[in-house]
Amino acid sequence: xxxxxxxxxxxxxxxxxxxxxxxxxxxxxxxxxxxxxxxxxxxxxxxxxxxxxxxxxxxxxxxxxxxxxxxxxxxxxxxxxxxxxxxxxxxxxxxxxxxxxxxxxxxxxxxxxxxxxxxxxxxxxxxxxxxxxxxxxxxxxxxxxxxxxxxxxxxxxxxxxxxxxxxxxxxxxxxxxxxxxxxxxxxxxxxxxxxxxxxxxxxxxxxxxxxxxxxxxxxxxxxxxxxxxxxxxxxxxxxxxxxxxxxxxxxxxxxxxxxxxxxxxxxxxxxxxxxxxxxxxxxxxxxxxxxxxxxxxxxxxxxxxxxxxxxxxxxxxxxxxxxxxxxxxxxxxxxxxxxxxxxxxxxxxxxxxxxxxxxxxxxxx
Amino acid sequence: xxxxxxxxxxxxxxxxxxxxxxxxxxxxxxxxxxxxxxxxxxxxxxxxxxxxxxxxxxxxxxxxxxxxxxxxxxxxxxxxxxxxxxxxxxxxxxxxxxxxxxxxxxxxxxxxxxxxxxxxxxxxxxxxxxxxxxxxxxxxxxxxxxxxxxxxxxxxxxxxxxxxxxxxxxxxxxxxxxxxxxxxxxxxxxxxxxxxxxxxxxxxxxxxxxxxxxxxxxxxxxxxxxxxxxxxxxxxxxxxxxxxxxxxxxxxxxxxxxxxxxxxxxxxxxxxxxxxxxxxxxxxxxxxxxxxxxxxxxxxxxxxxxxxxxxxxxxxxxxxxxxxxxxxxxxxxxxxxxxxxxxxxxxxxxxxxxxxxxxxxxxxxxxxxxxxxxxx
Numbered sequence: 001x002x003x004x005x006x007x008x009x010x011x012x013x014x015x016x017x018x019x020x021x022x023x024x025x026x027x028x029x030x031x032x033x034x035x036x037x038x039x040x041x042x043x044x045x046x047x048x049x050x051x052x053x054x055x056x057x058x059x060x061x062x063x064x065x066x067x068x069x070x071x072x073x074x075x076x077x078x079x080x081x082x083x084x085x086x087x088x089x090x091x092x093x094x095x096x097x098x099x100x101x102x103x104x105x106x107x108x109x110x111x112x113x114x115x116x117x118x119x120x121x122x123x124x125x126x127x128x129x130x131x132x133x134x135x136x137x138x139x140x141x142x143x144x145x146x147x148x149x150x151x152x153x154x155x156x157x158x159x160x161x162x163x164x165x166x167x168x169x170x171x172x173x174x175x176x177x178x179x180x181x182x183x184x185x186x187x188x189x190x191x192x193x194x195x196x197x198x199x200x201x202x203x204x205x206x207x208x209x210x211x212x213x214x215x216x217x218x219x220x221x222x223x224x225x226x227x228x229x230x231x232x233x234x235x236x237x238x239x240x241x242x243x244x245x246x247x248x249x250x251x252x253x254x255x256x257x258x259x260x261x262x263x264x265x266x267x268x269x270x271x272x273x274x275x276x277x278x279x280x281x282x283x284x285x286x287x288x289x290x291x292x293x294x295x296x297x298x299x300x301x302x303x304x305x306x307x308x309x310x311x312x313x314x315x316x317x318x319x320x321x322x323x324x325x326x327x328x329x330x331x332x333x334x335x336x337x338x339x340x341x342x343x344x345x346x347x348x349x350x351x352x353x354x355x356x357x358x359x360x361x362x363x364x365x
Numbered sequence: 366x367x368x369x370x371x372x373x374x375x376x377x378x379x380x381x382x383x384x385x386x387x388x389x390x391x392x393x394x395x396x397x398x399x400x401x402x403x404x405x406x407x408x409x410x411x412x413x414x415x416x417x418x419x420x421x422x423x424x425x426x427x428x429x430x431x432x433x434x435x436x437x438x439x440x441x442x443x444x445x446x447x448x449x450x451x452x453x454x455x456x457x458x459x460x461x462x463x464x465x466x467x468x469x470x471x472x473x474x475x476x477x478x479x480x481x482x483x484x485x486x487x488x489x490x491x492x493x494x495x496x497x498x499x500x501x502x503x504x505x506x507x508x509x510x511x512x513x514x515x516x517x518x519x520x521x522x523x524x525x526x527x528x529x530x531x532x533x534x535x536x537x538x539x540x541x542x543x544x545x546x547x548x549x550x551x552x553x554x555x556x557x558x559x560x561x562x563x564x565x566x567x568x569x570x571x572x573x574x575x576x577x578x579x580x581x582x583x584x585x586x587x588x589x590x591x592x593x594x595x596x597x598x599x600x601x602x603x604x605x606x607x608x609x610x611x612x613x614x615x616x617x618x619x620x621x622x623x624x625x626x627x628x629x630x631x632x633x634x635x636x637x638x639x640x641x642x643x644x645x646x647x648x649x650x651x652x653x654x655x656x657x658x659x660x661x662x663x664x665x666x667x668x669x670x671x672x673x674x675x676x677x678x679x680x681x682x683x684x685x686x687x688x689x690x691x692x693x694x695x696x697x698x699x700x701x702x703x704x705x706x707x708x709x710x711x712x713x714x715x716x717x718x719x720x721x722x723x724x725x726x727x728x729x730x731x732x733x734x735x736x737x738x739x740x741x
Contacts, residue, residue: 079464175618
C-alpha cells in the first residue's frame with residue numbers, strides 16, 4: 001500500500017480532531033462547494049413547473065448522499081425568513097446513474113416550506129438533505145406481476161418514481177394507475193403519463209376528476225367508491241396495491257381493498273388533523289429532564305402542545321415519519337393520531353409530533 | 366437601609382416596574398428573525414476570517430509586523446468567538462434559527478472551559494443567583510474579596526496578586542472555577558469527586574493546548590517559535606480583555622449585593638430589579654459593544670439574556686426611561702471609570718473592612734421579614 005492512500009485519511013482525521021467539523025464545513029461553504037464532513041447538501045441544478053402550483057426541482061447532492069430506492073422520501077431543510085424548516089418529500093424520479101435526484105413539490109395553502117420551494121428557490125441554491133427513508137418500495141423482481149397504484153394530489157410523486165423505474169426496465173409489470181385530482185390541470189406529469197401509457201401496453205393510466213364535467217375516454221370521475229372500483233378494476237384480487245395521498249384518501253381506499261387485494265402498501269402524506277376529542281380537558285405532562293410539569297390539552301399533538309407553552313423540542317417533518325422528535329416516555333399513555341393506536345407501555349419511544357396525551361404522562365425531555 | 370443610589374420601591378411599584386420590563390422584552394422578542402440570523406452569521410464569518418488571517422500571518426511571524434498583526438488578529442478572533450458569538454449563542458439567543466451551528470445546547474467554543482460546564486455555571490447559576498451573597502460564585506471567583514459583605518480572611522491580603530494572576534490566566538482559572546474548586550478546600554467535596562467532574566474540562570484543556578501549542582506550531586516547521594508565542598499572546602490578550610469587561614459587569618462601586626432571603630418567593634418584578642441593580646453598563650461606540658460581546662450592556666443582558674445581544678443598545682435607551690421613571694439608578698460609565706472602581710474595590714477589600722449597610726432586600730409586600738443584622 002503506497003503512502004498516498006494512507007495520507008489523505010490521516011490528514012482529514014487529524015484536521016477534524018483539531019479544527020472541528022463545523023470549521024471545515026464553514027470553509028467548504030465559503031469556497032462555494034457543497035462538500036461537507038458529514039452533512040448532505042444538494043445544489044438545485046434545474047427547476048420547472050409541472051402545473052401552475054407544482055414545481056420539480058432537480059438536485060445534485062454531495063458525496064455524503066447514500067442513494068435511494070424508488071418510493072422513498074427524504075427530509076429536506078431550507079431556510080425561510082431566518083429559520084430552518086424541515087419537511088419530508090418523495091423522490092419523484094427513478095434512481096439514476098447520474099446521481100441527480102428530483103423532488104416535485106405542490107404548494108400547500110399557507111405552507112411555509114412548499115411556498116418557499118415553489119416560489120423562491122432558484123437554480124444554484126443549496127438545500128440540506130437528511131437520509132432517505134421509507135418502506136414503500138417495489139420488490140426487486142416484479143416481472144409478470146400485476147400492480148395497482150392509487151394516488152391523490154401530490155401523492156403521485158413516489159408512484160411516479162415507481163413508474164419511471166419500471167419504464168426504464170421496459171415495463172415488466174402490468175400497472176394500473178388511478179390518479180385522483182380535482183381538475184384536469186391538477187394532473188402532475190400529465191404529458192409524460194400519457195406518453196408512457198401510449199408506449200407501454202402494460203401501463204394503464206386512469207385520471208379521476210372530482211370537478212370536471214366533460215370526460216374523455218379513459219377518464220373517470222368522483223371519489224373512490226365500490227362502484228368505481230368494480231367498474232375500473234375487475235382484477236383487483238390479483239393486484240398488489242400501492243397508495244399515496246392524504247390520510248383520508250388512504251383510509252377510504254384501504255377499506256375498498258381490504259379482503260380483496262393480495263397486498264396493500266400505503267403512505268399518508270398529511271399530518272393527522274387535531275380533532276378535539278370527546279374527552280376534553282388537560283393532562284399533566286412531566287418533563288423529566290427539565291424537571292418541570294406542564295398542563296397539555298388531551299388529544300392535541302404533544303409537539304404542538306409543548307410549543308404553545310414556549311418549549312421547543314427537536315422536530316423535523318412533523319408527520320410521524322422522520323423520527324427526529326422521538327423521545328422516551330417513561331410513564332403514561334399516548335395515542336398515535338396517525339393510526340389511533342394507544343401506547344400503553346410504561347416505557348417506549350414516542351413521536352411527539354403525531355402523538356397526543358391520553359392522561360398524565362412523563363417524557364424524557 | 367442601604368447605601369444604594371436608587372429609591373426604595375414598594376412591593377406594588379416593583380411589580381409595575383417588572384411589568385414594563387417584561388413588555389419591553391416581549392416587544393423585541395417578537396421582532397427576532399431574519400435580521401438576527403444574518404447578524405450572527407456575519408459575526409461567525411468575522412471569527413473565522415480573522416482566525417485564518419491571524420494564523421496565516423503568524424506562519425510568517427519571523428517578521429515582526431507579521432507577528433504583531435497575526436497575534437492581534439488571532440486575539441480578536443478568540444475574543445469574538447468567546448463573547449459576541451459563543452456566550453450569546455449559548456444563552457439560546459439564536460436557537461430560533463434551528464441551525465445546529467448556532468444551537469445553544471450544542472455550541473462549543475475555543476477556550477478551556479467546556480460549553481456544558483459554562484451552561485451550568487453561567488447560564489443557570491450566575492444568571493439565577495446574580496449578586497446574591499453565598500450563591501453567586503462569580504462574586505470574587507472564589508479567590509478575591511470584592512464586597513465588604515464577604516468575610517475577611519488573611520488570604521485576601523493577596524487580592525492584588527490574585528487579581529493579576531486571574532486576569533492573565535482567566536481562561537484557565539475560569540475553567541477551574543466552574544469546577545467549584547473552592548468547595549474541596551472547604552471540605553464540601555473530595556479531590557476524587559473534583560477529578561471526576563473535571564475530566565471533560567481537562568480533556569478540553571488538553572485539546573486546546575494541542576491545537577495552539579503543538580499542532581499549529583508544528584505546521585510552521587522550523588519557524589514554529591513565532592507561532593507558539595503568537596498563539597500564547599493571543600490567548601493572553603483574550604484573557605485580559607474578557608477579565609476587564611466581565612469584572613466591570615457586577616463589581617463596580619455602585620453595584621448592589623443581595624441577601625440570601627431575596628431568593629425566597631422572588632417575584633418576576635423583584636428578579637428584574639435585582640438583575641438591574643446588580644449590573645453595570647459601559648458606554649462606548651458600536652465597535653466597542655461588539656468587541657465586548659455586548660456585555661457593555663450588562664444590565665440589558667441580565668434582564669434579557671435570551672434576546673439577541675445586538676439589540677441591547679436600542680433596549681438600553683428604553684430601559685433608562687423606565688429606570689428614571691421609578692427612581693432607580695442606571696449604572697453606566699466609560700470603561701476606564703468603571704474598571705477604576707473595580708480596582709479600587711480589589712485594593713480596599715484586601716484589607717479588613719465592614720459593609721456600610723445590610724445587603725439589599727427588596728420589599729416583598731405587606732408580610733415583609735424583619736431587617737437583617739450586618740454580619741454576612
